[in-house]
Amino acid sequence: MLPKKEQIPNFQTMYDHAFGIWEKKHKLASDFFGVSEQTCRRWYLTNQPHEIAKRYLFVHYKGYLPFATGWKDCTIDHDGILHTPWGSCKSSDVAFVxxxxxxxxxxxxxxxxxxxxxxxxxxxxxxxxxxxxxxxxxxxxxxxxxxx
Structure with a gap:
């Protein structure tokens, strides 16, 4: 049986989460995606980004964890802490496994x-x-x- 596909959240939600809700968010996004601010603004307003950009943002949104069902409930926050359903751990904990x-x-x-x-x-x-x-x-x- 194939694993269940993970649902990707709304692009605008992930965009706001990653770049904030301030006026410079499109500049940050353009640096992140490597495209113009105008392209980022269009993707955001129409909520129809390029599929690769959407996947790339989803990977960032998930904390750079693999796009697999085994990691679907896990995230890495901006401090580098891995949060799982069973608890949290630092990178040093993972390094000493x-x-x-x-x-x-x-x-x-x-x-x-x-x-x-x-x-x-x-x-x-x-x-x-x-x-x-x-x-x-x-x-x-x-x-x-x-x-x-």
Whole structure:
């Protein structure tokens, strides 16, 4: 099954969000798109931009995240904070994801090694003899304590 196509918001809404509602917004937009102010003004007033310009503005509007359904609820704000439905994180958090994964793998390996060592220790004859000796000593202590 194909993923559901993401709905692109109204061009004027994205335009206002990106460039503001002041008189210089068309100048900012012309620098952004690489076209004349007159073209930007026409796109804005008619709400019919070139399709590539609309997609480009949508990418900017979404915070430069991929145009895919997996990122549809995520945005990056002007401070560089990634906002997801599960919380927010800084670029430094994202940069250290590999370190977190490596640390988790190392911890997992250590736990497995310790479990194997524990199984090795508890299944040996020395362990069984140690349990038998401990049981014998406990019975001796009980005998001595009951004789007093």
């Amino acid at each position: 590999w370190r977190y994964k490596w640390s988790a793998e190392q911890s997992n390996r250590q736990v497995k090694a310790l479990r194997n060592k524990l199984d090795e220790i508890t299944s040996g004859t020395k362990y069984q003899l140690l349990l038998h000796t401990a049981d014998y000593l406990n019975r001796l202590v009980q005998d001595f304590s009951s004789k007093k």
